[in-house]
Amino acid sequence: MFVGEVRQQRVSRMRGFRRWRWHLDEMYVKLNGEMVYLWRAVDHEGEILESYVTKTRDKDAALRFMNKALKRHGSPEAITTDGLRSYRAAMNELGNAGKKEVGRWANNRVENSHLSFRQRERAMLRFRRMKSLQKFASIHATVHNHFNLERHLVSRKIYKERRSAALAEWRSLAS
Template identity: 35%
Template sequence: MFERLDLPRLKGFRFPRSIISYAVWAYHRFALSTADVEDLLAERGISVSRETIRKWVNRFGRHFARCIRRDRPKPNAKWHLDEVVIVIGGVKYWLWRAIDGDGDVLDILIESRRNAKAARHFFGVLVTQFGEPRVVVTDKLRSYTKPVRALAPDADHRAHKGLNNRIENSHRPTRKREKIMGRFKSPRQVQRFLSAHDQIKTIFRPRRYQLSALSYRHSRADAFGLWLDYTDEMNA
């Protein structure tokens, strides 16, 4: 990614946009802390503080996530919805997550409640973005029933915990990052981080077990190509 040093420099930034985008990519692509990214850059002769990297991640992670959402193909019409508790400062919050039938994250939302109002809010955001699904798979939480019936009346709603293993597995990377980050500090931080992280992870982690070696290399090259295009679109 460093070979594109010819990209225009961002106004007000000391480092080229290719270095900034590399830091954002490394942070989200691997289970790294800002200190780890600082060391990666230092090994390449680039001296930048972890606090600066944190600001880059917060600011430009949103940019890359928006670009990925804009260009992503229409998602699979089968959706899996689930919610998991996250403790922030000793207070319980609920992370609502939706993925499609291919395992790609549609969206996430942090709420203080696990009730019908929160379920309707989250499901309404999804329907607004992607249209009505064909199938909705949830656990046995009754709060989903009325929102699904009201917002996607033609959808086949399957409420069975055993059918939702796919999304249960999608929570694991979040738990891993939570541990690396020393727990999340605020609901806003969780929403900002995961909204970017889940989207970036989607294009750089294709289901390798389903691809031949050649197909995987092509998929990875396409992802890097997209990342360079999105780097070129970065604005100060």
């Protein structure tokens, strides 16, 4: 219940931002010995915008994922992806082909966002059902965004203040 409220507040703050850049990527997740794909959208600040689980990695899956993200978060100024052809086909169909950027290290923002998910995945000893994976991915993204305070950009004092404020807000939401 509180996860949706936190997400709504973050989305409403970001809608007015003009130079919004997205980074899109998909990763393999093992589900009962079968590989499924977790599609993720991350903004220019490293916040996870959207997570979507599919069994395929084709144009239709990319199109559903991008439609979901665009509907919820609005249209960005630029979308950075890896070289997967499904993105290009989906963006051509959506009419966003001019916003697409592909570069060798341009998509590191989203690649690094997978690391925290992988740590939790190992701690949970994998997933059993697609529904539980989707639910975990979306909740993990919201919790990660709440506590992602960009330690490398601020001094220790400011970081500690922000961390304690985030923890106090979390406790008030959880109680």
